[in-house]
Amino acid sequence: MKRVGIGIIGCGNISGAYLKAMRNLPIVEVRGLADMNPAAAEARAAEFGLSAVPVDTLLADPAVEILVNLTIPKAHVAVGLRALEAGKHVYTEKPLGIAFAEGERLMAAAAARGLRVGAAPDTFLGGAHQTARALIDEGAIGAPVGGTAFFMCPGHERWHPAPDFYYEVGGGPMLDMGPYYVTDLVNLLGPVARVTGIATTPRQTRTITSAPRSGQTIPVHVPTHVSGMLEFVSGAAVSITMSFDVAAHRHLPLEIYGTEGSLLVPDPNFFGGTVEHLPKGGQWAPVETRYPYADANWRSIGVAEMAQAIRDGRPHRASGALALHVLEVMEAIGVSSQTGRHVEIATRPDRPSPLAESLVDGHIV
Known part of the structure; x- marks a missing residue:
C-alpha cells in the first residue's frame, strides 16, 4: 500500500514524540518539517534525518497529503485553514481550537473542500484505554x-x-x-x-x-x-x-x-x-492489557490511523468531529459558570469504534 506523505508545521517539544513514534508506523512517510523559527525545524530535521523547509514550500508539496499541525493552540485554526486551502488533510494537536466557533469554521472549511480533519489526543487508542473500553x-x-x-x-x-x-x-x-x-x-x-x-x-x-x-x-x-x-x-x-x-x-x-x-x-x-x-x-x-500500543509513547498513532483510513476509504477515529465535540464540552463548562445554568451540547459525534477492530498482527489495517 502506498504510504501517506506527512508534513509537520511546528517543531517544538511535542514534535519529537510524534516523529519518534512515526518511525514505527509504516503507513506514514514524513516529507518535511517547517516552523516559524527555521532553526527549530532545522534542529529537529537533523535529529531525525529529515528535511527542513519553509512553510509555503511544505504546503505546496504535492507529496504531502496530511499536514500535522503542532503549533501553539492560538494558531491551530489559522494554520489548519492554510493547509486546507492548499488541499491538504489536517491533523492538529489538541485542542482543535481555543473557541468552539473557530473549531466549527475549520470543520466547515474542510467539508467544503472534501478534506479530513483529525485531532489529538489519540491516547484513547492506547492499549490500556482500549482494554477499559472493551470491559465496559x-x-x-x-x-x-x-x-x-x-x-x-x-x-x-x-x-x-x-x-x-x-x-x-x-x-x-x-x-x-x-x-x-x-x-x-x-x-x-x-x-x-x-x-x-x-x-x-x-x-x-x-x-x-x-x-x-x-x-x-x-x-x-x-x-x-x-x-x-x-x-x-x-x-x-x-x-x-x-x-x-x-x-x-x-x-x-x-x-x-x-x-x-x-x-x-x-x-x-x-x-x-x-x-x-x-x-x-x-x-x-x-x-491484563489486551491490545497493543500500551508499551510506549505512541503519540501520532492517530495520524497513522487517519492515514490508513484515507487509503481504506473509511472514517478515522481521532476525528475532527470528536475534537469539536470535546471543545464544545470544555467551553460549555465556562459558559455554565458565567450564566449559572445547564448548557446543552449540540454536537453528537459517533463514539469511535474500538481500535481492536482494525488490528492485525499489531498493525493498523
Whole structure:
C-alpha cells in the first residue's frame, strides 16, 4: 500500500514524540518539517534525518497529503485553514481550537473542500484505554452510572521555562489537559448531552519558580480551577476537575462506576497503565492489557490511523468531529459558570469504534 506523505508545521517539544513514534508506523512517510523559527525545524530535521523547509514550500508539496499541525493552540485554526486551502488533510494537536466557533469554521472549511480533519489526543487508542473500553462494552461493570475525572497540580510555572501561555487566553487547565480526559470519556461512554460548571481564578498572578526566569511574575487571564458535571447521552454523570491550584490530591485520573462494578482507568495523557476492575461485591484486581500500543509513547498513532483510513476509504477515529465535540464540552463548562445554568451540547459525534477492530498482527489495517 502506498504510504501517506506527512508534513509537520511546528517543531517544538511535542514534535519529537510524534516523529519518534512515526518511525514505527509504516503507513506514514514524513516529507518535511517547517516552523516559524527555521532553526527549530532545522534542529529537529537533523535529529531525525529529515528535511527542513519553509512553510509555503511544505504546503505546496504535492507529496504531502496530511499536514500535522503542532503549533501553539492560538494558531491551530489559522494554520489548519492554510493547509486546507492548499488541499491538504489536517491533523492538529489538541485542542482543535481555543473557541468552539473557530473549531466549527475549520470543520466547515474542510467539508467544503472534501478534506479530513483529525485531532489529538489519540491516547484513547492506547492499549490500556482500549482494554477499559472493551470491559465496559462487555458489561463488566453493568450499565455505566457515573464517574470522576481529575487532573490537579500546583501549576506549570514550577517546571516550564516559559509558562506564560498557560495563563493566557487559549490556556488554562481545561484547554490544556481537559482534551485527554473528555476524549477518553467519550471513548468509554459516548457523547455528552449537557454540562454544568464552575470556573474560578484564585490568583491573578503567578511567580515562576523554574529556570531561566525564576522569580518573575506573570499575569493570569484565564480560570485556573475548573469543575463541572458532564451528563452523557447514555445517562451516565461524571464529575470533572482540571486545576492549576491544587498542591496535591489522591484521586485517580479516571474512575467509571456501573450498576455491577467499577473501573479504574489510567492517566489518559498516556497510552498504557494498569486498568483495575472491581465486580460488585468483589475486590479490586488488575486487568491484563489486551491490545497493543500500551508499551510506549505512541503519540501520532492517530495520524497513522487517519492515514490508513484515507487509503481504506473509511472514517478515522481521532476525528475532527470528536475534537469539536470535546471543545464544545470544555467551553460549555465556562459558559455554565458565567450564566449559572445547564448548557446543552449540540454536537453528537459517533463514539469511535474500538481500535481492536482494525488490528492485525499489531498493525493498523
